[in-house]
Amino acid sequence: MENNILDLLLFPEFILSVGAIAILLIGLFTTKKTFSSTSNLSVILLIVVGIIIYINKNISFAYFNTFFKESSFILFFQILVVIGSIASIIISSNYYKDIKLLRFEIPVLILFSTLGMLVLIGSNNLMSMYLGIELQSLALYVLAAIRRDSLQSAESGIKFFVLGALSSGILLYGCSLIYGFTGSTNFNDIFTSISSLDNLNLGIIFGLVFILVGLAFKVSAVPFHMWTPDVYEGAPTAVTAFFAIVPKVSAVALIYRFCLEPFGDFYKEWSQIIIFLSIGSMFLGSIAAIAQTSIKRLLAYSSIGHIGYILIGLASTNAAGIKGAVIYVLIYVLMNIAIFTIILSLKIKDNYVEKINDLSGLSKDKPVFSICIAITMLSMAGIPPFAGFFGKFYIFIAALEAELFYLAILGVLFSVVSAFYYLRIIKIMYFDDLKIPNYQTNISSKASLILFFSILTITMFIFYPSLIINIGSDISIEFFNN
Amino acid sequence: MKSPRIYNRIHPTGNMFLYSFSFYLFSTIAVLSALMVISAKNSVHSVLFLILSFVNSSALFVLLGAEFLAMILVVVYVGAVAVLFLFVVMMLDINFIKLREGFLQYLPFGVLLGAVLLLELSMIFFSNRLSKVTLVEFSTKPIFSDFENTKDLGNVLYTEYFYLFQLSGLILLVAMIGSIVLTLRDRSGVKKQIIYDQVNVDTVNYIEKKKVKLREGTNV
Numbered sequence: 048m049e050n051n052i053l054d055l056l057l058f059p060e061f062i063l064s065v066g067a068i069a070i071l072l073i074g075l076f077t078t079k080k081t082f083s084s085t086s087n088l089s090v091i092l093l094i095v096v097g098i099i100i101y102i103n104k105n106i107s108f109a110y111f112n113t114f115f116k117e118s119s120f121i122l123f124f125q126i127l128v129v130i131g132s133i134a135s136i137i138i139s140s141n142y143y144k145d146i147k148l149l150r151f152e153i154p155v156l157i158l159f160s161t162l163g164m165l166v167l168i169g170s171n172n173l174m175s176m177y178l179g180i181e182l183q184s185l186a187l188y189v190l191a192a193i194r195r196d197s198l199q200s201a202e203s204g205i206k207f208f209v210l211g212a213l214s215s216g217i218l219l220y221g222c223s224l225i226y227g228f229t230g231s232t233n234f235n236d237i238f239t240s241i242s243s244l245d246n247l248n249l250g251i252i253f254g255l256v257f258i259l260v261g262l263a264f265k266v267s268a269v270p271f272h273m274w275t276p277d278v279y280e281g282a283p284t285a286v287t288a289f290f291a292i293v294p295k296v297s298a299v300a301l302i303y304r305f306c307l308e309p310f311g312d313f314y315k316e317w318s319q320i321i322i323f324l325s326i327g328s329m330f331l332g333s334i335a336a337i338a339q340t341s342i343k344r345l346l347a348y349s350s351i352g353h354i355g356y357i358l359i360g361l362a363s364t365n366a367a368g369i370k371g372a373v374i375y376v377l378i379y380v381l382m383n384i385a386i387f388t389i390i391l392s393l394k395i396k397d398n399y400v401e402k403i404n405d406l407s408g409l410s411k412d413k414p415v416f417s418i419c420i421a422i423t424m425l426s427m428a429g430i431p432p433f434a435g436f437f438g439k440f441y442i443f444i445a446a447l448e449a450e451l452f453y454l455a456i457l458g459v460l461f462s463v464v465s466a467f468y469y470l471r472i473i474k475i476m477y478f479d480d481l482k483i484p485n486y487q488t489n490i491s492s493k494a495s496l497i498l499f500f501s502i503l504t505i506t507m508f509i510f511y512p513s514l515i516i517n518i519g520s521d522i523s524i525e526f527f528n529n
Numbered sequence: 530m531k532s533p534r535i536y537n538r539i540h541p542t543g544n545m546f547l548y549s550f551s552f553y554l555f556s557t558i559a560v561l562s563a564l565m566v567i568s569a570k571n572s573v574h575s576v577l578f579l580i581l582s583f584v585n586s587s588a589l590f591v592l593l594g595a596e597f598l599a600m601i602l603v604v605v606y607v608g609a610v611a612v613l614f615l616f617v618v619m620m621l622d623i624n625f626i627k628l629r630e631g632f633l634q635y636l637p638f639g640v641l642l643g644a645v646l647l648l649e650l651s652m653i654f655f656s657n658r659l660s661k662v663t664l665v666e667f668s669t670k671p672i673f674s675d676f677e678n679t680k681d682l683g684n685v686l687y688t689e690y691f692y693l694f695q696l697s698g699l700i701l702l703v704a705m706i707g708s709i710v711l712t713l714r715d716r717s718g719v720k721k722q723i724i725y726d727q728v729n730v731d732t733v734n735y736i737e738k739k740k741v742k743l744r745e746g747t748n749v
Contacts, residue, residue: 064699071706114692152710159703166696178696185700189707195714204711 059099059125060165066092067158074151082149086140089154090133093161097129100165113233116171119525123373123518124168124300131293131380132161138388138494139285142399145489148194148283156193157289160186164297168304173222173232176301180218180265184211187294191282203281210264210274218261224254237309247313255310259320262305265298268358269327272351279347284399287343288387291350296376299357303372306361307526314364321362326457328355333465340402342390345468346383349427352465353379359442359458363449369523371441374515378426378438378505385423385501389416392490403472408481413488417476419502426505428469429462434508441519552592559585572618580611597679 070092074085100122136154143149160183167179188211192204226232228250229240241251264271279287306317332352339345357379360372393400393416400406410417426435439462446455490498508515562582569575583606590599676684686694741747 064695068702113689150710152706156703156706156710159699159706162699174690174693175696178693178700182696182700182703185703185707189703189710192711195711 058103059096060162062099063092063096063158063162063165066096067155067162070158071152071155074155081151082143082153083140085151086136086154089158090136092158093129093133093136097126097133100125100129114172114175115166115169116234117169119522120304120369120373121169121300123522124296124376125165127377127380128161128164128168128293128297131296131384132157132289134384134497135285135289135292135387137491137497138384138391139288141489141491141494142283142285142391146194146283150193153190153193153286156186156190160190161293164294168297168300170301171234171308173225173234176305177215177219177222180261180301181215183294183297184215184265187211187290190286190289191278193286194283197281197283199281200283203278206281207274207278214261214264214271217257217264221254221257221259221261224250224257228254234304234309238311241310242312247316252316255317256320258305259302259317262298262302263324266295266302266354266358267351268324268354269331269351270324272328272331275351276344276347279343279350280341284343284387284391287346288383288391291346291387292380292383295350295354296380299354299372299376302358303361303369307364311364318362318364321358322451322454325355325358325362325454328352328358329458329461330355333461336465336468339468340404342401342403342406345403346386349465349469350383352461353427355461356439356442356458359446359451359454362454363445363451365445365449366520366523366527367441367445367448369526370516370519371438371443371445373519373522374441375438377515378434378508381501381504382423382426382435385419385498385505386427388490388494388498388501389420389423392488392494394487394489395485397487403475404482406472407475407479409476409486411481412486416486416488419498420476421473422502422505424469424472428466430466432506432509434505437508437512437516441516548592552589555585555588555592558582559589573615576611576615576618579614580607583607583611595678597677597682600679 067089070085070088073088074081077084103117136157143153163179163182163184163186165179167176167183170176170179188204188208191207192201194200222232225237228248229237231237231240241247247255260271264274267275279290282290306314306321310317328351332348332350332355336345336348336352339348353375357372357375360368360375362368390400393413395405406417406420409420422433426433429436429439439458443455443458446452446458559582562578562585565578566575566582569578583602587599587602587607590596590602739747
């Protein structure tokens with residue numbers, strides 16, 4: 048059998064790991080401009096990896112299905128993760144230079160974390176799933192605590208590490224239970240060995256619940272969300288941007304694949320859990336964010352709320368749900384890129400904006416920035432002309448198709464409640480008095496290009512919705528045909 | 530469940546006595562030293578007893594024919610964890626007497642936990658007797674080969690599980706990078722030895738000849 052080098056299994060992952068190690072060595076042995084050279088190299092490496100992932104899409108790994116898998120769903124999420132990582136490296140480089148946190152390990156850790164996410168999105172086995180999760184989260188723990196001189200950063204790192212290790216332990220226990228009762232760790236084999244059963248036995252249900260708890264922790268769905276606001280607030284803002292944009296995507300992809308692939312026939316067993324997580328997240332995301340004064344905490348609660356909406360697509364277990372989730376996740380990533388680019392570049396009196404009140408009267412000083420924030424906030428709230436509306440729209444359609452009417456109604460209600468705090472930011476920017484007249488901006492040309500593209504996509508989505516919606520429906524059709 | 534080699538080696542020759550004797554010997558020492566771990570007054574002693582307990586459990590693994598687990602237990606637990614404990618106990622000045630002060634206060638809670646565990650264990654015991662449902666109902670039973678299990682593990686670890694093996698290596702690399710990033714700091718005022726400069730020292734630049742006048746001396 049002839050093999051092209053590009054056809055090798057995990058070729059993108061291989062390139063990424065070797066490249067990350069090479070960049071680590073380059074960072075170690077260069078003395079001048081270490082940070083900017085390593086972060087530029089990381090961006091180039093990630094672009095190459097993204098292209099290779101796309102080229103590799105049509106290869107079937109029938110023999111290797113034991114550990115990894117390829118499908119258009121996986122391909123989409125992997126490319127989205129790579130794009131998110133590229134964006135978060137670019138938008139944060141100016142911030143790191145400004146606060147003099149020029150450690151070349153940051154882009155390297157982001158690369159390793161991205162590698163872990165690629166692995167876990169493509170995993171087809173409990174073992175590769177666990178290793179992917181560990182590789183991803185270990186790099187994230189270090190990133191959260193990277194600012195050593197700050198007490199808050201260290202606290203958030205410790206908190207994230209302890210809770211993350213706990214959730215990994217629970218997940219691993221679930222894996223062992225499922226292995227014990229099905230005799231396999233491979234997703235396909237688990238599917239075949241439980242397909243003969245009428246009802247799942249107690250051991251498998253325990254394992255399923257434990258793994259779902261672990262994954263819910265990683266996506267920060269409600270009863271397991273406690274770490275999110277603290278970690279978002281404590282970590283340096285650029286790291287928070289990475290946390291908000293990328294790891295959620297991979298965890299969402301995994302929770303979808305884990306529920307629908309091995310346990311697709313037993314959706315009755317897990318759909319209640321997912322519905323509970325979803326309602327809880329939407330509720331807390333809309334209520335708890337109202338009282339926040341810090342922008343980062345507000346965005347943390349907002350991301351919890353978004354996860355609630357994304358989980359509706361899983362709870363409805365139909366093709367429309369997958370389509371809605373694909374569209375929603377894409378738009379979620381774009382909105383987060385936009386808002387974090389702005390937060391990472393807006394300063395008052397040599398400090399970056401942290402509090403919501405810091406934005407008061409921003410429209411009089413920086414009209415372009417405030418219109419970008421306003422568009423992003425309206426989109427997050429799901430107000431019609433912007434992209435966020437369509438994300439919620441397709442998710443609710445999926446819920447209605449699955450006859451989960453109450454879930455759709457609750458979703459709309461919580462979405463109205465959450466509109467309050469999104470609109471409050473717009474009100475503060477446009478109708479409050481300008482307190483501090485000297486806002487400064489610190490935005491690189493690349494970052495402003497990214498901001499421009501994300502805002503453009505959010506606003507122009509209504510004119511060309513078919514571009515993204517077609518991707519979504521193709522993926523969902525393929526997902527349910529296999 | 531008879532295949533492990535070492536068990537076979539002892540068993541078919543009819544030397545059951547040696548097998549049970551060593552089992553009871555090692556397990557008694559293991560249990561007793563585990564008891565000593567929690568009851569010893571001196572914390573260094575209790576760590577040493579912990580090591581003894583680990584070594585005995587690894588001997589039990591050898592008896593089962595699981596020599597790889599035995600080696601791992603010695604290397605990881607005795608070699609790394611217990612020595613780490615020993616370092617912590619000896620380096621940090623922790624007052625263990627004070628730690629035990631609330632013992633009576635927490636006793637009822639501990640007894641409750643123990644009772645619950647005991648109840649659960651007995652439930653498992655009796656329900657198994659009643660319903661005969663076993664855990665590995667659907668599992669493909671492990672295939673015992675004639676090799677040592679170290680060899681078996683090595684055979685699959687570097688072939689079938691190669692990617693996962695590499696991934697775990699990357700995880701360890703990230704752990705290493707992380708611990709260095711979070712702890713290494715550039716301290717100012719540290720006198721470092723620069724070997725290059727030391728080797729390049731020249732007599733012309735560093736040694737100065739001075740004429741010293743009698744009874745007057747010179748300024749250095």
